[in-house]
Amino acid sequence: MIWNAKNGKVQIGDTEMSYASFGSGNKVLILLPGLSDGLVTVDGKALILAAPYRLFFKDYTVYMFSRKNNMPDNYSIREMADDHAAAIRKLGIQKASVLGVSQGGMIAQYLAVNHADLTEKLVIAVSAPNANDTLRPVIEAWIELAKQGNYKQLMIDTAEKSYSEAYLKKYQKMYPFIGLIGKPKSFHRFLVNANAILHFDCSDALEKITCPTLIIGGETDQIVGPLASYQMHEKIKGSEIYMYKEFGHAAYEEAADFYRRVFDFLVQ
Numbered sequence: 001m002i003w004n005a006k007n008g009k010v011q012i013g014d015t016e017m018s019y020a021s022f023g024s025g026n027k028v029l030i031l032l033p034g035l036s037d038g039l040v041t042v043d044g045k046a047l048i049l050a051a052p053y054r055l056f057f058k059d060y061t062v063y064m065f066s067r068k069n070n071m072p073d074n075y076s077i078r079e080m081a082d083d084h085a086a087a088i089r090k091l092g093i094q095k096a097s098v099l100g101v102s103q104g105g106m107i108a109q110y111l112a113v114n115h116a117d118l119t120e121k122l123v124i125a126v127s128a129p130n131a132n133d134t135l136r137p138v139i140e141a142w143i144e145l146a147k148q149g150n151y152k153q154l155m156i157d158t159a160e161k162s163y164s165e166a167y168l169k170k171y172q173k174m175y176p177f178i179g180l181i182g183k184p185k186s187f188h189r190f191l192v193n194a195n196a197i198l199h200f201d202c203s204d205a206l207e208k209i210t211c212p213t214l215i216i217g218g219e220t221d222q223i224v225g226p227l228a229s230y231q232m233h234e235k236i237k238g239s240e241i242y243m244y245k246e247f248g249h250a251a252y253e254e255a256a257d258f259y260r261r262v263f264d265f266l267v268q
Contacts, residue, residue, distance in 0.1 A: 152179030
């Protein structure tokens, strides 16, 4: 079966890192998800997660990694990148393209900076080079909601800051049901990831990225802001940039051509 969906774990120090893999191509694509990984990991979800990447299955074997299971309180995004690099090497992967979304894009930046030997091509989607003035208050508000255990409002605020008006009109019908299922037993994992964002700043290191890079952003992004994409484009030499005028932070979900755009960049 070309989907070839599998679930796996890699030992990282005294804990494990979960991953989902799918596809059967000779090339490798690494996927690094955003802050949502702090609430729900990829563990056991390979078949569900595979669907959007059908386009890649023939040419690529795709790996989507969660952060490691046990994370220290002051776990940094730079350390996350180091641990992902260790996991990639343990799987015997010598070279891979990397797609990082939101916080995953932050991890991907450090992966390309500090582990250039692993990184063939880089796609940074709806991300930022640092915790800018748009991003910081958003994350601080989410941290407060997580500390209160207010999962429903955390999900609603995330949706309202991520999606377009047209999408939200459909999504709002689900508001009464949000929070009834899916609430994590503990918000510790989310809080560690969120705090790592507040301390993130890769701005001065971006010039070290030498692999072909595509930056994708949304002009109406209320989480990282559109300026963040232009700043990364300016600092990463030879990078390409594409901005969705009608979409914000959820451009990777809402734009019908998002995965085709990523695929075309990787195979060119």
